[in-house]
Amino acid sequence: SRLEENVKKTVADNPVVVYSKTWCSYSAEVKSLFKRLGVNPLVIELDELGPQGPQVQKVLERLTGQHTVPNVFIGGKHIGGCTDTVKLYRKGELETLLSEANVK
Amino acid sequence: SRLEENVKKTVADNPVVVYSKTWCSYSAEVKSLFKRLGVNPLVIELDELGPQGPQVQKVLERLTGQHTVPNVFIGGKHIGGCTDTVKLYRKGELETLLSEANVK
Numbered sequence: 001s002r003l004e005e006n007v008k009k010t011v012a013d014n015p016v017v018v019y020s021k022t023w024c025s026y027s028a029e030v031k032s033l034f035k036r037l038g039v040n041p042l043v044i045e046l047d048e049l050g051p052q053g054p055q056v057q058k059v060l061e062r063l064t065g066q067h068t069v070p071n072v073f074i075g076g077k078h079i080g081g082c083t084d085t086v087k088l089y090r091k092g093e094l095e096t097l098l099s100e101a102n103v104k
Numbered sequence: 105s106r107l108e109e110n111v112k113k114t115v116a117d118n119p120v121v122v123y124s125k126t127w128c129s130y131s132a133e134v135k136s137l138f139k140r141l142g143v144n145p146l147v148i149e150l151d152e153l154g155p156q157g158p159q160v161q162k163v164l165e166r167l168t169g170q171h172t173v174p175n176v177f178i179g180g181k182h183i184g185g186c187t188d189t190v191k192l193y194r195k196g197e198l199e200t201l202l203s204e205a206n207v208k
């Protein structure tokens with residue numbers, strides 16, 4: 001579908017992408033973690049996309065198996081949600097992924 | 105208002121009350137913390153109340169100054185959100201509040 005191609009292009013063209021919801025504290029945690037790391041992700045707030053929001057969330061589920069937010073991509077690779085991202089950060093692996101994507 | 109009286113009665117009549125949303129991970133964290141402590145809170149899922157949900161959320165804001173979920177009460181006292189509750193737990197104060205409310 002066109003929306004699916006759109007999402008694929010977005011994560012391919014942007015080194016760090018966070019699909020988020022503005023009211024969600026888990027989404028806020030991930031965004032603020034990247035900010036602390038000096039990274040400026042492309043943030044897509046699904047609740048600000050009107051009827052397209054749920055559609056994009058469905059596409060993400062098809063592409064990644066994950067239907068929740070936040071949904072994080074680095075270097076085009078699906079990373080996971082908040083817990084996954086924080087886990088990688090604590091293991092030191094997040095910064096590795098970021099430098100491999102030429103972000104840090 | 106009648107809804108306000110309703111909420112006041114709910115938190116007065118139930119030793120532990122959590123106003124929550126079913127999709128929210130912060131709400132889930134608080135509910136699971138109480139579960140681990142062997143506490144069975146009255147959980148009110150605001151997203152399952154239809155149009156009353158936002159109204160109850162507004163009443164809670166009027167009563168507590170807090171417009172977010174989760175919104176936690178122990179022994180009729182407003183405790184706060186997820187972060188506040190976890191902080192009290194780590195300080196050992198949550199279990200004190202629970203026993204004072206005859207819950208633990």
Ligand SMILES: N[C@@H](CCC(=O)N[C@@H](CS)C(=O)NCC(=O)O)C(=O)O
Pocket residue numbers: 021024026067068069070080081082083084127128129130
């Ligand atoms: N363990 C996951 C939890 C993800 C999760 O449950 N996200 C919630 C919001 S906090 C969600 O997407 N709920 C369904 C929705 O909002 O559509 C993570 O760390 O990201």
Ligand SMILES: N[C@@H](CCC(=O)N[C@@H](CS)C(=O)NCC(=O)O)C(=O)O
Pocket residue numbers: 023024025026125128130131171172173174184185186187188
């Ligand atoms: N620090 C607060 C954060 C509370 C918060 O921002 N809650 C969000 C959901 S995670 C919220 O209520 N957003 C507005 C809404 O859902 O109506 C806590 O620990 O509870």
Ligand code: FES
Pocket residue numbers: 023024025026027127128129130131
């Ligand atoms: S909606 Fe509350 S943590 Fe995501």
